[in-house]
Amino acid sequence: MENRMFCYQCQEALKNTGCTVLGVCGKTSDVANLQDLLVYLLKGIAFWGTRGRDMGVVDADTDLFVAQALFATITNANFDPDRFVVLIQEAIERRESLREAAQARCHELHGEPCTGTGPDWASWKPADDDLDTLLDKAVRVGVMADETLDADIRSLRELIIYGLKGMAAYTEHAYVLGESDPEILSFMQDMLEATTKNDLTADELTGLVLKTGEMGLRAMALLDKANTSAYGHPEPTQVYLGVRPGPAILVSGHDLRDLDELLQQTEGTGVNVYTHSEMLPAHAYPAFKKYGHFAGNYGGSWWEQREEFERFGGPILMTTNCIVRPKDNYIDRLFTSGQAGYPGCKHISDREPGKQKDFSDIIAMARTCPEPEPLEEKTITTGFARQTVMAHADAVIDAVQTGAIKKFVVMGGCDGRQKSRQYYTDVAQALPDDTVILTAGCAKYRYNKLDLGAINGIPRLLDAGQCNDSYSLIRTAQALAEAFELNDVNDLPIAYDIAWYEQKAVIVLLALLHLGIRRIRLGPTLPAFLSPNVVSVLVNNFELKPIGEVEEDIAAMMVGK
């Protein structure tokens, strides 16, 4: 069939090659193409933004806009073509005003009018407001637009762009909570610009990939600071998975400020609030524990939502990814906020300065809906972020020194639909009793309901939180290396068996590579966007490897391979 789109940014890319007609995720070809056009125009903003910055022209709002727009293109966040049309229009307006400012400054500095238009992405404008005009352009600017481009260069450019998308998501979450870092934002434009440079070699681009990892780590640190400053340090917390009587709202995604404001607005209303998927770790933050109506976590991983949302009965708020195509019988109960979007779902407007988002429609709907149907009666534990683990450092170090803990296995990342992800459940179950699993992100739903026991009071599964809380795992590893007086984190008794799905996992992976972490197992498949030569570089320099058979992988990890 004719290619109507091309996207290979996530782990579920069709046949591990690319989606060409419709996304496996449900993304239509129009949305995929509009996302390509948006990224193309962001490169145009970067063209003028990087040049303007060199001359002292800075547009902080546009710098943040680039992050927000990149965030909107991550897998399973926004499926709404209308929202992408608006973002495209805004990108063009912002690019033009940056261009004018940069050219005016250039004129001032050099005394001559500066009228260059730059390349197509820095100057293209649609002839009219028609969607078809945008789509006509969009199909000519995507990942495969230049068929003659060297496969390794394309691979490295896309690796950088997908890393930036993950970084953008974390950065935007931090900004929402009032933490800022202009260097992260300017780096995004430097890298977008770098992906347009034909004179950069594969080696140079590989260097930029690792720099992207370095900046990704900084974005995760910024978000960690934002979350812990606003809501305190996560504490080990038992989260109830059942339901209680009363109307309810389900909150999913990663945006803690949305949850915070929703909890405030539902307090005293008789409406309970439950978390879903990546929002589960919110229960561990001290600031949210005061809410008696913060009732528990409902359901499992993102990809199981179609049945669970049906059974939940009440309204559901998706604050970010992962949205799955909703069933007709709950689409009118599905709301989106922030960069998330789905056609036919009501989108909650962004907050006005000094005000909260207005969740009154969701709350009013909750009162008219049936109570949630129970799914399971159980509790699970979360909240083992860096401060908690370090508070018990003596016990952890002692357990390692006495041999009670032989190995930590980092199994963080994303979950997904593919059956082969059963591997992670099997590994968690088959790991020897003297191992401890460190996790973060929604990958944990493959094993967080298993009873894995404890070692000297230390649970064998330590969940640090959301995918961005991989930062906590990194800090924990660094602190252990210090405690054991090791210069190299690779000498720690830690193995990495990571699951990826979308672009936030890409930036976490790049952050680990930047830190020089070797012998990472990555699954369930290696990214389709990595060319064979790029895979070879990662294998040769970092001993990165695909997951294999459960028993063999465990045996290898136990001996540090």
Ligand code: SF4
């Ligand atoms: Fe396919 Fe993933 Fe792209 Fe969706 S995000 S279109 S599933 S590669």
Ligand code: SF3
């Ligand atoms: Fe999961 Fe979508 Fe990535 Fe934040 S909710 S980790 S996949």
